[in-house]
Amino acid sequence: MLAYLFIVNPVAGKNKGKKVIPIIEKIMKKEQLLYEIILTTKIGEAEEIAAEAVGKDFSTIVAVGGDGTIHEVLNGMAGSDKILGIIPAGTGNDLGRTLNLPKKTEAALEMILKGKTKEIDLGRMRDKYFINFASIGLDAVIASEANSIKKYFSGRFAYVVAALKGITTFKSNKLQFIIDDKKFYCDVLMITLCNGIYYGGGMKVAPKADLQDGYFDICVIKNINKLKLLLLFPTIFWGKHTGYKEVDFYKGKKVQIFAEKPLQINADGEITDVESLEFEVAKQKLKVIVNNP
Numbered sequence: 001m002l003a004y005l006f007i008v009n010p011v012a013g014k015n016k017g018k019k020v021i022p023i024i025e026k027i028m029k030k031e032q033l034l035y036e037i038i039l040t041t042k043i044g045e046a047e048e049i050a051a052e053a054v055g056k057d058f059s060t061i062v063a064v065g066g067d068g069t070i071h072e073v074l075n076g077m078a079g080s081d082k083i084l085g086i087i088p089a090g091t092g093n094d095l096g097r098t099l100n101l102p103k104k105t106e107a108a109l110e111m112i113l114k115g116k117t118k119e120i121d122l123g124r125m126r127d128k129y130f131i132n133f134a135s136i137g138l139d140a141v142i143a144s145e146a147n148s149i150k151k152y153f154s155g156r157f158a159y160v161v162a163a164l165k166g167i168t169t170f171k172s173n174k175l176q177f178i179i180d181d182k183k184f185y186c187d188v189l190m191i192t193l194c195n196g197i198y199y200g201g202g203m204k205v206a207p208k209a210d211l212q213d214g215y216f217d218i219c220v221i222k223n224i225n226k227l228k229l230l231l232l233f234p235t236i237f238w239g240k241h242t243g244y245k246e247v248d249f250y251k252g253k254k255v256q257i258f259a260e261k262p263l264q265i266n267a268d269g270e271i272t273d274v275e276s277l278e279f280e281v282a283k284q285k286l287k288v289i290v291n292n293p
């Protein structure tokens with residue numbers, strides 16, 4: 001049976017989530033397809049709804065919202081054979097940018113109904129998955145600040161405001177990290193494990209990242225003085241930070257990070273505190289509906 005479950009975050013994208021519901025209903029009724037729409041009422045609920053849907057007769061689970069909603073939905077369905085559809089309705093929509101998904105709801109839904117899929121890697125840290133990226137350091141601090149102000153500003157602008165605050169106040173971390181079997185020790189501002197290319201509302205952090213290659217593209221920004229950092233940071237929007245000598249790139253399937261003090265993690269834009277920092281590319285991929293498989 002070809003049935004669709006739409007998990008809608010009504011408050012995503014400054015309430016854009018709520019506005020797309022009539023469009024979904026109109027098209028699904030016109031096409032006479034079986035569907036259900038469930039609205040989330042609180043943080044974390046999309047994961048519970050998706051996990052329940054895995055045991056039901058839905059072929060496709062559609063996340064309607066931003067990167068945070070997609071992150072929650074995929075955590076509920078990872079490891080199952082269900083297909084993930086995405087209707088971008090967030091402020092940043094960084095995964096949609098990497099996947100080149102249509103921004104208009106009608107076009108995104110049309111693509112979902114065509115149902116062409118791509119098998120995409122997932123990152124895993126203990127029992128949690130991420131699809132776009134996970135990062136520690138300056139970025140997690142900036143993202144946490146951006147999350148609190150993005151009710152007032154657009155995704156990219158909120159990130160820039162938060163970045164200016166973070167850059168001027170942040171202190172680097174001396175840490176050891178191991179990528180597969182190779183050990184590194186340095187004073188870092190941030191480490192980002194990228195599956196997708198973009199984050200932070202369109203920053204091209206890992207221009208060569210490939211969602212299907214089975215590897216993280218790991219971007220390490222070492223400690224530099226604040227003035228140089230102010231110059232470097234905006235270049236990430238165009239992927240031009242790759243030319244700085246303080247920026248290193250690696251590829252790896254497993255990454256461990258050992259820090260002197262506990263760090264926050266930013267996974268797909270959601271901030272969490274964790275004790276153990278161990279990441280790996282998950283064994284099982286996720287089928288995601290795209291325009292051009």
Ligand SMILES: Nc1ncnc2c1ncn2[C@@H]1O[C@H](COP(=O)(O)OP(=O)(O)OP(=O)(O)O)[C@@H](O)[C@H]1O
Nearest residue numbers: 012013040041043065066067068069090091092093
């Ligand atoms: N009914 C709700 N009320 C308040 N928050 C909710 C509700 N449903 C979901 N959320 C939370 O809203 C947060 C933001 O969602 P999401 O990331 O999808 O949108 P966004 O922030 O606008 O987009 P993006 O992450 O692409 O910038 C998520 O952490 C999610 O858990």
